[in-house]
Amino acid sequence: MQTMPKSRDLTAVVRPSTIAVIGASRDPAKVGHAIFHNILTGGFQGAVHPVNPTARAISGVRAYRSVLEVPDPVDLAVVITPAALVPGVLDECGQAGVRGVIVISGGFREVGEEGRKREDLVRERIARWGFALIGPNCLGVINTAPDVRLNATFAAQIPAAGNIGFLSQSGALTAAALDYARTKRIGFSKVFNLGNKADVTELELLDVLAADPDTHVILLYVEELSEGRRFIETAREISEQSPPKPVLVLKAGRTADGARAVSSHTGSLAGSDQVYEAIFAQAGVLRVESIEELFDYAGAFSRQPLPKGRRVAIVTNAGGPGILATDACIRQGLELSKLSTATLGALRGVVPGEAHVGNPLDIIGDADDRRYDAALEAVLADPSVDAGVVLVTRQATIDVEAAADAVIRRARASGKPVLASFVGALAVESGVARLEEAGIPHYPFPEAIARTLAAMARYVSWIERPRTGYHTFDDVDLPRARKIIAGAEPGFLSESAALGLLESYRLPLLPWAVATTASEAAERALAIGLPVALKILSPQIIHKVDVGGVRLHLGTAAEVAAAYEAMMVSIRKHHPDAALDGVLVQAMARKGHEVILGISHDAQFGPVLMFGLGGIYVEVLKDVTFRLAPVRELGARRMVEETRTAAILQGVRGEPPSDLEAIVECLLRLSQLAVDCPEVAELDINPLFVYAAGQGAAVADARVRIAPPPG
C-alpha cells in the first residue's frame, strides 16, 4: 500500500497569495474566462495573473505568455488549457517553482484510453516537480476565509461564508449543491472538487479540513475512496477532536448498476458497497442516501448544538402534522420525551382548557407567538427533552414572523437543538426566511426533521462510545502459521493445514489428530475422547461423503478402527490412485447456534472480516456484516450486534443467551490473522457452533485459500 506523507503542505492550493491562471481567456463564453473573472472579482486578497499566449490583458489585468514570465513568485497555477497542452504547462509550472496546481481541464482518464495516457504524463510531472496537484477534470477550489476569499472555480457565485467544508468528486454536483445551499442559506468555509485525483486525494483534503478552525462540519461526496484504512483513521481522528467535527458522506455507486456508471464516469474501480458500508461504520462517518439528506443534515449539524440523547418534544398548533412528526420520530428510532409533572403543570397555564397537555404538545389552532414562546420555554427547560421540534401551520391567529422570533429566542436560551417546520409554502415564507437567517434549520415537512435529529443522535452515540483498542493476542504461534503458509501451494489448504493455521491463532477447534493406521486412529480417538468423526485426508478427494470418506458418531475404539478399515476399502475402490495423507480424527461437535466467520480480500482495500448467522434463513436474508481488518474490540462486538438476527444470540423463546464473548474473541483473532498473513485470500469458518454464555464456541468446519500476497 502506497501512502503519502500525511502532512504535505497544501497551503499553496488552499490559501495562495499569488495565482497564475494558465489558459485565461478574453472570451466571456469560455471557462478560462470565467475562472479568471471569478478569482479577480470574488474578492481575492492576493494577486492573480492571467497567462495566455496571445492576449495582452484580460479583464484589464496584464497577461503573460507563460507562467515563466510572471514577475512574482507564483504559489498556485490554475490550468484550463486543452488537455494535450497540460503536460507542457506543468513543466513550465515546475520550472517556475509553483507549489500548487489545480487542473480544471478535462480530457484525461474520464474519456478512455488516450486520456488515461495523458493522465500518466500528468503523474510523471507531479513526480518530477513535487508540486501538489488537484484534478485534472475538476471544478476547482473555494476558500471563503476573509483573508483569502478565493473562488478558483467556474461556479458563478462564491457561496456564503459559513462553517461547512465540502469535498466532492463531481464538479456538476458541486455547482448544483452550492446553488441549492444558497436557497437554504447554508454557508461554506472551503469547497474542494477532487476531479480525477491524479495526486491530491480526499485524504489530504480531509486533513486540511480537520485542521481548519473555520470548518465545523465536513461534507463528502465520493464515487470511490482511494485508501480505505487511511480514510478510517483520518475520519476517526476528526471525530475524536474536541469539539468533534461530524463527517457526512454521500457515496454514489451504491448499487451494481450505479457502480458501473461510476466506472464509465471517472474511470475508477468502485469497491463493493458492503465494504464501503464497513469503512463508513469503522470511520464513524454518517452516510446519507441523497443530496437532500446531505444538506438537511448539514443545515442542522452546522448551526445547532448536538442533542444529549434521542428524546424529542414536539410543539405544534395542529394535530395532523403533530401525528406525522410523531410517526416519523418513532420510525427513525427517536423517543418522545415524557414531560415531567412540573412541565405539564406549567403547560396547563399556557394552553387553553380544552387542549390536551402532553407530547406531542398541540397548543391548538388559535395559538399566537406568545403561546409558542411560553410553551417552548416550558418544554425546552424539561430535563427529559434532548431536542425540540416546532411545527407551525398557518392559521388566522398567527403571525409567522413573530412565531419565528419566538422559536429563535427559545432555541437560543435553551442551548438545545431546535428544528422547525412551518408547514405550507407561500404563506409561511417570511417566517422561514427569518428562521434560516437566525440559524434555525427549517424543513418543509416534519419527516426530514426526524431523520436529521436521528442522525444527530447517532453521531452523539458514536462520539460518546467507549473507546477500545486493537487487541493483540500474544499466545498466537506466528512462526507455525507462517510455516504452514510458506509450505502451501496457492489454492485451498489441506484440511489439516487449515486446522493447523486456525490452531496457531488459538481459534476454538474441536480436538483433532491425524492417523495413518486403524490402530493409530483408535488410539487418537481415545486420547481425544469419544465419540469422534473420521474424515479422509487427500488433496484429490473433494466430495468425501460420496466415496465413504466421512464417518460420524463413532462411539468406541473398535468402531473407530473398523470405520477406518472400511473407509480405506471404499476409498481404494473409488479413487485407486489418490494420494492419501491419512485420516482426520476429530471430536464430534455438540450442536449450538450456527454462525459464520470469515476473511475475504477486497481488491481495493485488502483483508475484510465477515460475520453472519448461519442457517437457511440467513442465506435468504443475506444478513451478514463486514469490517476492514484490523478491527477493534468494540468493532468486533458491533459486528455481532448489528446483524438483524442478532437477537437470536441474545436468547429467544426462553433460551439462555449465547456466548457472545467467544464470538468476539474469534473475530479479533481472525483480525490478527488477516493482518499477519496477507496470503490468506479467503477463510471461512462455517459454521462456528456457539454455546450458552460461558460455554464458548467450536469451529465445526473451516476452509482456507492461499494466494500470493497482493502488491
Place this chain on the structure above:
Amino acid sequence: MQTMPKSRDLTAVVRPSTIAVIGASRDPAKVGHAIFHNILTGGFQGAVHPVNPTARAISGVRAYRSVLEVPDPVDLAVVITPAALVPGVLDECGQAGVRGVIVISGGFREVGEEGRKREDLVRERIARWGFALIGPNCLGVINTAPDVRLNATFAAQIPAAGNIGFLSQSGALTAAALDYARTKRIGFSKVFNLGNKADVTELELLDVLAADPDTHVILLYVEELSEGRRFIETAREISEQSPPKPVLVLKAGRTADGARAVSSHTGSLAGSDQVYEAIFAQAGVLRVESIEELFDYAGAFSRQPLPKGRRVAIVTNAGGPGILATDACIRQGLELSKLSTATLGALRGVVPGEAHVGNPLDIIGDADDRRYDAALEAVLADPSVDAGVVLVTRQATIDVEAAADAVIRRARASGKPVLASFVGALAVESGVARLEEAGIPHYPFPEAIARTLAAMARYVSWIERPRTGYHTFDDVDLPRARKIIAGAEPGFLSESAALGLLESYRLPLLPWAVATTASEAAERALAIGLPVALKILSPQIIHKVDVGGVRLHLGTAAEVAAAYEAMMVSIRKHHPDAALDGVLVQAMARKGHEVILGISHDAQFGPVLMFGLGGIYVEVLKDVTFRLAPVRELGARRMVEETRTAAILQGVRGEPPSDLEAIVECLLRLSQLAVDCPEVAELDINPLFVYAAGQGAAVADARVRIAPPPG
C-alpha cells in the same frame, strides 16, 4: 356493522346552487367572515346568503336572522356558530328543507366529554332530518369545476383547478397542503375536509370522487378509516374503472405513539397499523410515508401517462447526478433499460466522440438543448424504455429554458412518462417553472424521481394483476362447524373440538382419533397408521408435557397401549381430580418447513388473516403479513409471497420448492371459516408443516378461542 346506503345523493354538498352561511360575520378577523367572503368572492356560480342574528348585510349582501327566513330554497348550509348553538341551528336547517350541511365549528368530540355529548346531539339531528353533514370541526369543501367554483373553506385562496381530488381528515394539514401545492403548480378538482365524521365519511366522498369526471387522481389523508371492508371494496372499484384512478393514501398514526396522538386529537380509536397495511394492500391504494411523497407522486400521476413497466432511461449532462439517479432507481426496484443497438447507434451521432453511450446516458457537460432534444428523441423511442428521467445541471453551455422546452416536446411526442430534475436551485428556476407549467413533474433531486416512478410502476402492476374472486369451498361441513361452536363455552376450544372445527373446513389434519381405553388407543393407532403420538385430553391440564401427558413416536400397538397405561398413572398422580376426556391419538407429522397461519379479530375491522414463516428466526424478524377476511385467491398468494423469508419456500440450497398451493388453499379455507364463524376470536395453526410441491401440508398443532360474536 352499520352500512350507509352507498349512493346517497351528496349533490347539495358538492355542487350546491343556493348556500346559507350560518354564523357569517361582519368582523374580518372571524372565520364566519372569511368563509362567507371566500364563497362570495371565489367565483361561486350560485347564490350565497349570510345568516346572522343581528347584521343587516355582510359584504354588501342582505343578511337573514335565520335560515328559515332565506326566501329561496337552500341546498347547503355552512355552519360556523359556537358549538353550543349548532344543534338548534341544525333543527332550523331541517325545517328549512336544507339537504346538505357543512359544520365548520369546533368544540365537539375533539375536546373531550362535553364535546362528545354535543356531537351526540348533532348525530340526533342528522337522524331526525336526514340531511348529509360534513364535519363538525372541519375546514370545509372546495369544488373548482367552472360551473360551481365553490370555496366553502377559510383557506385564503381557492386552489388552481386541476384533476386531483383531495380528501383529508386534518384541516390544518389541508390548508398547508393547498399552499404547498400552489408552489408546485398542482391543481385540484375537489377538496373535502372530513373533520370529526359525525355523518359523511371518506367512503361516501370516495364514491363522489370516483364518479367525478374532473378527478383523475385521489389523495387521501386519514388518521383512521371508518370501515375497512367497505374501504377495500370502494377503492378496488375505483382502480378497476377505465381509466383507473390512482388512490394515494397518507395514514397518520403509524406508530403506537403516533396513534396515541391521534386518539387525543380527533378522539378516534386507531386500528393497529399492520391491519391498515393489510387494508391498503387489499384496496390497491398506494400508501405514502410523508406529505412530500404524497405530492411528489400526485404531481406525476396527475400529469403524466402511466409507464408500461419498470424500465427507465436516464439522460444527464453530468456524471455524479446520473450515478445518484441510477442508485436511487435500482434501490426502488426499477430497472435500467438495455438500449437497443439501433438506439445506441443513433446516440453515437448525437453525443461527442469521447462520451460513453449507454444508460445512464451522459451527454456531457457541454450539451445544449438540441443535444437533449436529439438524445431524448432516440432514447424515448426505444421500446425497452418505459419511462424517462432527465437530469440537467447548470453548465455554461446550457439555456435551461430551452432545455425545458426540449424535455416538454420530447415527453409529449413519446407518450411515455418523463420526470425531470434540474439540479440546483436559483440557477435553474426559470427552466423549472416552464416544466411545471407544461405538466412535466420536476423534483429538486433524482431520488424523488425514482421513488415516484417506482410508485407508478407498482400501480401499473396492480391494475394489470390477474383478477381472482373469492373462492367458496363447497366441501365444507358448515353444520358440523356451527355445532362445535354452539356447543362451546367462551374460551379455548378443547383439542378435539379445535381439530373438529378445522376438519369441517377440510384443513389438512394428520389422521386423529379419540380413545378412552388402552386397547381402543392401540386399535385407533393401527387404523391411523403407526407411528403415532398420544396426548391427554383434559380441560384442566394445560402443561401436558410436564405431567407425562404427551408420548411421541409410538411405533407398535403394544407400545401405544403401554404408553396409554403409563400416561394414566402419571396423570392420576399429578392431577387426581382432573376431568379426562380421553386421549388424542394422532399420526406423527413428518417434518417440513414450518409456517404459521391464523385468524385474529380486530376490534375495529373484524376478522383478520395472518401468515408467517415459523421457527426461531421469524420470531425475531416478526416477518408476518395480514389481510382482512375474506381474502381472494391472489390475495392469499400475495400473503405468502410478500414475506421477506418467502424465498425459503421457493427452495434454497438446492432444496425442492415447497407446496405453495397447499398453503394458499389453507389460507382460503381459513378465510371462509373466519367469515362463516365470527365467534372464532382467535385461531392459530402453529406450525403447519409444508412439504415439497405436490406433497401438501399438515397441521401439526392448532388452538382456537371462541368469543361471543361482536356487534
